[in-house]
Amino acid sequence: MTKQLKLSALLVALLASTAFAEDLYDTTATKGLADRPGYTADQPTNNISRNNYGECWRTTYFDKATQGAVECGDATAAVVEQPRYTTETSREEFSIPAAVLFGFDKSTLRPQASEHLRPYVEKAADVNITKVTVIGHTDSIGSDKYNDALSLRRANTVRSFLVNNGIPESKVYAEGRGKREARMTAQCEQQVAKLGRVSAAKKRQALIACIEPDRRVNIVFEGVVEKERRVRVEGGK
Incomplete structure (x- = not known):
């Protein structure tokens, strides 16, 4: 027991x-x-x-x-992606046929020109745009001196339109390049030569019509744009 x-x-x-x-x-x-x-x-x-x-x-x-x-010290800190922002310069160039803005050999805006220029006013008003350059171009007919002056007058006309519609004057520049960047001359002269026995007046009119693309106004917008890139950061810091 x-x-x-x-x-x-x-x-x-x-x-x-x-x-x-x-x-x-x-x-x-x-x-x-x-x-x-x-x-x-x-x-x-x-x-x-x-x-x-x-x-x-x-x-x-x-x-x-x-x-x-x-x-x-045994686990790895979390690695996450976070945005980082940098600024880069931007440049955009647009070409407007001179025929929709001016008459032949003229530098006064056509009545309907404002509707073609209005979108560029809105773009130039963007706060990220820091500089607007208006560049006038002519065809190859006439002297260098004459075409330089005509292209500059046209560029200044478009510049004035932008400024008069609210774009700061210090932001907009005008430049005339005359016929130095005409590209259609040789091709159009060959086409006119194929017309054969026609009057000089008809050949001139044919040439003027053929080289019309050389008569243009380019608008260049320069500015800054913010770019986002994703970076891998340990611990989310």
Whole structure:
């Protein structure tokens, strides 16, 4: 009987010891915190336990491939993409046929010219546009001096239209290039030569019609544009 009582007491003590051990090393202590699995944690604070060197204590549940804490040096800090903005210079050039703006050998705007120029007024009003250059071009008929003067008068006429419609005068420039950039001359002269026996007046009219693309006004817009690029940043900083 005495032996049975001693055996029972020993069994009770063993069970109590086991329960105490399980309580001492509960799942929180052995598996670590829910958001930091694989590390032991201090019971009172639930903070990761560390040694005298500040290193974390891992458990057998630690799996670096799927878990770990950044502050313990086991997990990689999150790498995210964040926008970075830079400014770049921009340049756009538009060509307007002179025929829709002026009569032949004229520098006064046609009545319908405003509807063709209105979109360029709106574009020039953009705060990102820093400079507008109006460039006049002529065909190859006539002297260099005459065509230089005519192309500049036309460029200044368009410039005045932009300024009169609200574009700052300091923003708009005019330039006349005359016939220096005429491109149709040789091709059109060959076509006129194929007309055969026709009057000089008809040949002249045919040439004027053929080289019409050389009579133009170009408007160049220069400015700055903000560009966004994505960069990979560790830790989202």
